Structures are given as structure tokens and as C-alpha cells.
Amino acid sequence: MLKMTHLSKVYRTEVVETYALRDFSIDVKEGEFVAVTGPSGSGKTTFLTIAGLLETFTGGSYHLDGVDVSHLNDNARSKIRNEKIGFIFQAFNLIPDLNVYDNVEVPLRYRGMKAAERKKRIMESLERVGLSSRLKHYPAELSGGQQQRVAIARALAGSPRLLLADEPTGNLDTQMARGVMELLEDIHREGATIVMVTHDPELATRAQRNVHVIDGQVVDVAEDRVFSTSQLAEHSPA
Amino acid sequence: MQIQPILAALRRHRLATLLITLQIALACAVLSNASFLISQRISRMHAPSGVDNAQLAEVSVEGFAPDQASNVNARMLAMLRGTAGVSSAALINAVPFGDPAANAGIKLDPSEQGTHGVMHFYVGGPGAFQALGLKVVEGRAPQAGDYQPVADFTPKQAPVVITRALATSLWPQGHPLGKSIWIGSRRFRVIGVVKGLIRPAPFTSSNRPAQGSIFVPGQPGPQLVGRYLIRVATGQMDSVLERVRKAVRQMGPQVVLDEAQTASVESLHSSYFQTDRSMVALLLGVVAALLLVTALGMVGLASFWVSQRTRQIGVRRALGATQGAILRYFQTENLLIVSAGIALGVVMAFALNVLLMQYYEVPRLPLGYLPVGALALWLLGQLAVLSPALRASRVPPVVATRSV
Numbered sequence: 001m002l003k004m005t006h007l008s009k010v011y012r013t014e015v016v017e018t019y020a021l022r023d024f025s026i027d028v029k030e031g032e033f034v035a036v037t038g039p040s041g042s043g044k045t046t047f048l049t050i051a052g053l054l055e056t057f058t059g060g061s062y063h064l065d066g067v068d069v070s071h072l073n074d075n076a077r078s079k080i081r082n083e084k085i086g087f088i089f090q091a092f093n094l095i096p097d098l099n100v101y102d103n104v105e106v107p108l109r110y111r112g113m114k115a116a117e118r119k120k121r122i123m124e125s126l127e128r129v130g131l132s133s134r135l136k137h138y139p140a141e142l143s144g145g146q147q148q149r150v151a152i153a154r155a156l157a158g159s160p161r162l163l164l165a166d167e168p169t170g171n172l173d174t175q176m177a178r179g180v181m182e183l184l185e186d187i188h189r190e191g192a193t194i195v196m197v198t199h200d201p202e203l204a205t206r207a208q209r210n211v212h213v214i215d216g217q218v219v220d221v222a223e224d225r226v227f228s229t230s231q232l233a234e235h236s237p238a
Numbered sequence: 239m240q241i242q243p244i245l246a247a248l249r250r251h252r253l254a255t256l257l258i259t260l261q262i263a264l265a266c267a268v269l270s271n272a273s274f275l276i277s278q279r280i281s282r283m284h285a286p287s288g289v290d291n292a293q294l295a296e297v298s299v300e301g302f303a304p305d306q307a308s309n310v311n312a313r314m315l316a317m318l319r320g321t322a323g324v325s326s327a328a329l330i331n332a333v334p335f336g337d338p339a340a341n342a343g344i345k346l347d348p349s350e351q352g353t354h355g356v357m358h359f360y361v362g363g364p365g366a367f368q369a370l371g372l373k374v375v376e377g378r379a380p381q382a383g384d385y386q387p388v389a390d391f392t393p394k395q396a397p398v399v400i401t402r403a404l405a406t407s408l409w410p411q412g413h414p415l416g417k418s419i420w421i422g423s424r425r426f427r428v429i430g431v432v433k434g435l436i437r438p439a440p441f442t443s444s445n446r447p448a449q450g451s452i453f454v455p456g457q458p459g460p461q462l463v464g465r466y467l468i469r470v471a472t473g474q475m476d477s478v479l480e481r482v483r484k485a486v487r488q489m490g491p492q493v494v495l496d497e498a499q500t501a502s503v504e505s506l507h508s509s510y511f512q513t514d515r516s517m518v519a520l521l522l523g524v525v526a527a528l529l530l531v532t533a534l535g536m537v538g539l540a541s542f543w544v545s546q547r548t549r550q551i552g553v554r555r556a557l558g559a560t561q562g563a564i565l566r567y568f569q570t571e572n573l574l575i576v577s578a579g580i581a582l583g584v585v586m587a588f589a590l591n592v593l594l595m596q597y598y599e600v601p602r603l604p605l606g607y608l609p610v611g612a613l614a615l616w617l618l619g620q621l622a623v624l625s626p627a628l629r630a631s632r633v634p635p636v637v638a639t640r641s642v
């Protein structure tokens with residue numbers, strides 16, 4: 001589904017060149033739930049923005065769903081973002097001028113979907129996140145957890161194959177974070193591929209696989225069973 | 239296709255939207271009315287006079303005693319006809335765009351209540367009709383026996399030649415020849431119709447039609463003296479008038495040149511429309527300033543909104559908006575705002591017109607001027623929003639993940 005080989009990303013400013021990613025390789029299979037962890041500034045967000053075609057990379061290769069994306073033009077990249085990828089951001093990123101319904105509708109409109117089909121999908125995905133009674137609310141009138149659930153509904157409405165989440169629970173308290181995490185697990189069970197960046201080791205353990213990034217490189221790819229078992233061993237009272 | 243969410247977002251910015259809409263409405267109202275007034279003035283300036291403005295001139299003298307009339311006329315005509323470059327000279331009471339001489343309300347029947355408007359009576363001596371170069375379209379020009387003595391501005395009765403426009407308005411069914419026009423008990427019989435002859439001071443009021451001119455043949459004498467029409471060969475106007483001024487100065491202290499009225503019809507035309515030209519310049523200035531302010535307002539607001547929405551533009555890009563979609567968003571938004579402004583502006587344009595009609599002699603605003611204002615503002619809006627919209631379209635999608 002998502003395959004990066006020896007990928008690098010350099011940010012150039014007048015004074016310095018920062019290697020945000022170097023020799024970065026990862027292969028996420030269809031239907032996987034991968035958690036990406038790592039210290040601050042290690043390149044997790046950079047990885048996610050390149051994976052989501054929000055940014056180009058400097059070297060190496062990236063195949064998304066079997067397609068080499070390095071030569072695609074801006075319109076083609078927009079189309080892939082719209083059809084194949086769902087984004088969930090730490091800061092929710094709902095459009096403040098639009099109500100819940102209109103927010104979820106945004107990606108569907110860019111897809112040129114008919115009004116009836118849009119409505120059906122909006123209602124379904126809002127139902128899914130338990131917010132179908134808040135259609136007319138504006139983001140400012142919702143709690144953080146509710147806003148993130150709207151953002152998830154927006155990401156889900158277009159039935160993307162790949163969900164990219166950058167610290168989706170970073171701005172939420174534990175209880176709301178748990179709700180969001182359960183939602184992501186449900187979505188994963190229904191077949192979506194999910195890549196989630198998180199700081200929270202507890203959340204990371206709930207993913208199938210953990211990828212640890214340090215200084216722009218994948219240092220340790222722990223298989224979920226191994227990781228979970230060791231975690232369980234550590235936490236087990238016996 | 240994006241209209242509903244754009245309107246939804248605008249509802250969240252009511253005050254700014256309302257203010258810019260009002261500004262556009264005001265611009266639309268002023269623009270429609272100003273362009274109407276401007277084109278009205280310009281069309282007046284270009285109204286055909288019916289004569290060759292560049293080749294005709296009036297020479298006016300004063301200062302002599304009434305009993306000197308025949309003497310002055312004889313000496314002046316002799317002098318004018320003898321001046322190099324003058325092809326003909328004749329007595330006349332007024333010329334187009336000069337001082338009017340004889341305005342009178344006319345009737346088609348002495349017993350009629352009210353008049354058919356106030357017309358100007360051009361009283362001309364022998365040769366004046368020919369010197370004017372009027373084109374007869376019906377009937378005939380005045381002949382030798384038609385010239386009657388002038389008593390109180392016009393002959394007591396005389397054959398006259400009228401303009402085609404006047405003939406049509408007085409007798410819509412046609413056949414003006416032989417019909418009579420009355421001023422009080424004075425009767426004038428129509429013997430000919432000319433293509434056109436503008437009155438001396440046209441466009442002063444609606445009951446004084448610009449083509450409301452009646453040519454009356456009159457005998458030179460104490461009441462037709464001192465004003466002369468000359469026809470001058472092409473390109474010689476200035477030198478001829480210079481020679482004439484010099485000659486009049488040599489005629490003695492009883493004959494004094496009226497400087498203001500001694501001029502070519504062309505320069506009389508130019509002075510006559512001086513205020514209209516200033517008015518046009520002023521209105522153009524107002525229109526330009528208003529368009530500039532409106533454009534700046536739209537650029538300013540669009541720029542502000544683009545900066546304010548940078549993050550959501552990035553989010554939209556992340557969710558699949560192409561650069562073109564972002565560009566169209568801001569263009570459509572501007573189109574909607576300008577259209578609302580125009581809708582309101584149309585109402586305000588008519589209100590302004592009604593106001594102008596009450597205080598000035600301004601006709602009703604023709605509907606055709608509304609699209610002029612509307613089109614200008616639509617174009618202006620699209621132009622104004624282009625640069626901010628392009629800037630918006632270049633916001634990179636990565637803005638969505640990098641919090642500011």
C-alpha cells in the first residue's frame with residue numbers, strides 16, 4: 001500500500017540544510033495499522049506529509065498503492081489525496097466558517113460527487129462517529145473530542161484506502177483520546193490501512209505494528225505480537 | 239457548484255461582506271448614472287448642427303445709431319464681401335451656438351390653448367440661407383420676393399423654412415408645405431423643409447427642441463442690422479477673422495466689433511459646450527476615483543481573507559482541492575459579492591436618478607446603462623481578486639500539518 005525506499009527529505013534554508021528524513025524505508029501493507037513513534041523533531045510529521053502527498057521528497061522512491069508518485073503533477077496528487085487518503089490532524093483542522101455537515105462535505109465536493117450521494121455519505125460517516133445530531137453546529141461549538149470525531153468523519157466520508165493520522169489524540173484528554181482510539185480501531189477492523197503518529201506509548205501498543213523513528217530514520221520495526229507480548233509481560237502483575 | 243458552501247462561509251463574515259456589498263452597490267449606482275450623464279453630454283456635443291461649423295462665422299458689430307442701419311449694413315457687407323477668403327456674406331439675426339435672437343412659443347392655430355414649444359426664428363437677409371448651406375429636402379428655399387421688412391424681431395408675416403425634425407413633430411402625418419405657424423397674430427407659411435438646423439442655444443430645456451429652428455427671410459433694415467454671416471474658404475478662418483477685425487477698426491468710432499460674438503461657428507460651439515466638457519471631466523474623475531476605491535476595497539478584503547484563511551486553504555488542498563479549485567473559490571466568492579452589490583446597486587441607481595430628476599433637468603435613466611455599470615464592476619471585481627486568489631492557490635497543502 002505504502003512503500004518508501006531510501007527516501008530522504010532535506011529542508012533548505014539560507015543557512016542550514018536539515019535532513020528531516022534520511023535513508024528512510026518503510027513498507028505498510030494493505031489493511032495494516034501502524035503506529036509511528038519517536039522523539040520530537042525526529043521526522044514523524046515529515047514522513048506523514050510525504051506519505052500523504054502534501055509535500056515532495058528529495059531522494060529515494062515512494063510507491064503509493066503501486067504507483068510511483070514522484071512524477072505526478074499537482075493536480076494528479078490532489079486527486080490521489082482526495083480519493084485514496086484520509087487525513088486526521090492533531091489540531092483537528094475543521095474549517096471554522098462551515099458547520100459540521102458542510103465540513104464533512106468538503107472532500108466530497110472536490111470529488112465532484114452528486115448531492116444525493118454526498119448527503120448519504122455525510123450522514124453515514126457522522127452516524128459512525130456518533131455526531132449525527134450536531135449537523136448544524138460550528139466547530140467552535142464542539143468539544144475537542146467532538147471536533148476530532150467530525151474530522152474523522154470527514155476523513156472517512158470519501159472511503160479512503162489509507163488513513164493518515166498525526167497525533168490524533170495529542171490535543172485530547174485521556175477519556176476523549178480513548179474514544180477516538182476506539183473509533184480508529186473499529187475503522188481498521190473494517191479494512192482500512194491506518195498510519196498513526198503518536199507520542200503515547202499506550203496508544204502505540206494498540207496498533208498492529210510499531211515503527212520507531214530517530215533522526216529521520218526507522219530504527220526499529222517491531223512486529224506487533226513481539227511488541228505486545230513484551231509489553232504484556234512488563235505490565236503483567238505476575 | 240461551490241456556491242452553497244461559499245455563501246455559508248460568507249454568512250460567518252456578515253459585517254465585512256455587507257460593507258463591501260454596499261460599497262459596490264454605491265459604485266454601481268453612481269457609475270450607471272454618471273455614464274448616462276457623460277454619454278448624454280457627449281452626444282449633445284456631437285449633435286449635428288446642419289451647417290459647416292468650420293466654414294461659417296458670425297461677425298457682430300454695435301455702437302451705431304438706429305438711423306445708421308442702412309449705411310452700416312451697406313458698408314459692412316461691402317467690406318466683408320471684399321475680404322479675401324470670404325465667399326459669401328449676408329445679414330442674419332443669430333448663428334448656431336451664438337446668442338439666440340428670437341425665441342417664441344408657436345401655435346398651429348391662433349385660437350389654440352398653449353403652444354407647441356418655443357422655437358428659434360432665424361431671420362436672414364438675402365443670401366443668408368445659401369451662405370448657411372442648408373439642404374432643402376422638401377419645398378423650396380426663399381426667393382427674391384420672400385424678404386419682408388422686420389418688425390419686432392420677425393416680419394409680421396412671411397414664408398418660412400423649417401427643419402425636418404420640427405416638421406415631423408408638428409405634423410406627424412407629413413405634408414408640412416403650405417401649413418401655417420403662428421406667434422400671436424403673426425402668421426408664417428411653410429414653403430420648405432431643410433434636413434437640419436440647430437438652434438443657437440440647444441439643449442436648454444425640454445420644450446425647446448434642439449432642431450426647433452425656423453428660417454424667416456427678412457429685409458435688412460433698422461431691425462436686421464449689425465450681425466453678419468460669412469462663409470470662408472477652408473483653412474482661412476483665422477486669417478479672415480483677423481482681416482475683418484482690422485477692417486472694422488478702420489470703419490470709425492460708430493462701429494464697434496462685438497469680440498465675443500465675432501467667431502467661427504466652430505469656436506462658438508466650443509465655448510457653448512465648455513461647461514459640458516468640464517462636467518464630463520469631473521464625472522470621469524469621480525467615476526475613476528470611485529472605481530479605484532472600490533477595486534482597492536475588494537483587493538484589500540480579498541487579501542485579508544486569504545491571509546486569514548491560509549490554514550483552511552492548506553486543509554482544503556490536503557483534502558483534495560486543486561490549485562484551480564482554490565482560485566475558483568475566491569473568484570466565485572467575489573462574483574457573488576459583486577452580484578449582490580449590483581442587485582442592490584440597480585435599485586440605488588434608480589433612486590439616485592429620481593433624485594437627480596427632481597433637482598436637475600435629467601431624463602429618466604435608460605435601462606441600457608445598468609448593464610454598463612454591472613459589467614464594469616464584474617470585470618473590476620474579477621481583476622481585483624485575481625492576485626489574492628492566485629496567492630491563495632499557491633498556499634501549499636503542507637500548511638495543513640505544520641501548525642503556525
Ligand SMILES: Nc1ncnc2c1ncn2[C@@H]1O[C@H](COP(=O)(O)OP(=O)(O)OP(=O)(O)O)[C@@H](O)[C@H]1O
Pocket residue numbers: 011012013018019020038039040041042043044045046047
Ligand atoms: N519547513 C521546514 N523547514 C525547515 N526545517 C523543517 C521544516 N519542517 C520540519 N523541519 C525540520 O525537520 C525535522 C523533522 O520535523 P518533524 O516535524 O517531522 O518532526 P516530528 O517528529 O513530527 O516532531 P514532533 O514530535 O515535535 O511533532 C525537524 O528538525 C524540523 O525542525
Ligand SMILES: [Mg+2]
Pocket residue numbers: 044045046166
Ligand atoms: Mg510532528
